[in-house]
Amino acid sequence: MRIPILKLNQYLLISIQTELDDQTALQFQEDLLGKIHEEGSNGVVIDLTSVDMIDSFIAKVLGDVVDMSSLMGARVVLTGIRPAVAITLIDMGIKLEGVSTALDLEQGLASLQQELEG
């Protein structure tokens, strides 16, 4: 299955509400980069509110997607990381360095707007 990517003005919004298996995560990576290219988006919010668990592979894919989007000129903000997910990531030594985060979708969008629109 594919994760839907919404376009709102120049931004892309993604809410991950499914268990991210390896194949879905890689498909999402490809879809998102394609969509950034296609729509000329300069900002992306990935909302993880509904994600209960992230393993090291998924964390790597998410980190990579942020770096890849950045290379393409799009800023990514991760939002809604749950306590359990934050705990697991740090326990696994995964820091998602250089990745912007925010509490929820609204604040993620606000943070993009502030950064990109000044």
Place this chain on the structure above:
Amino acid sequence: MRIPILKLNQYLLISIQTELDDQTALQFQEDLLGKIHEEGSNGVVIDLTSVDMIDSFIAKVLGDVVDMSSLMGARVVLTGIRPAVAITLIDMGIKLEGVSTALDLEQGLASLQQELEG
């Protein structure tokens, strides 16, 4: 599978990017009404940009979901109806009467804001 429902401020955003089979459509109806109740949302945008085909059952479910949401106090705007979908709906005699529509997600949100925030 379930269709993700995003919350943005007091609105709910849904982009349907999968073939809507009967079961998925009914599950979506239930999920959306539950989410309206849970979040106290007063506006919903359902984006159909990626939907290539709608049959009479799906059209009925969509029409019903608009009426049900309206009973609960939430305004629904359908956006991104493709030419082929519009042609099929009218050919089948389905008019989605009383349903607000807009060109895309941005315009759907703008129309909700205009109606609900004055």
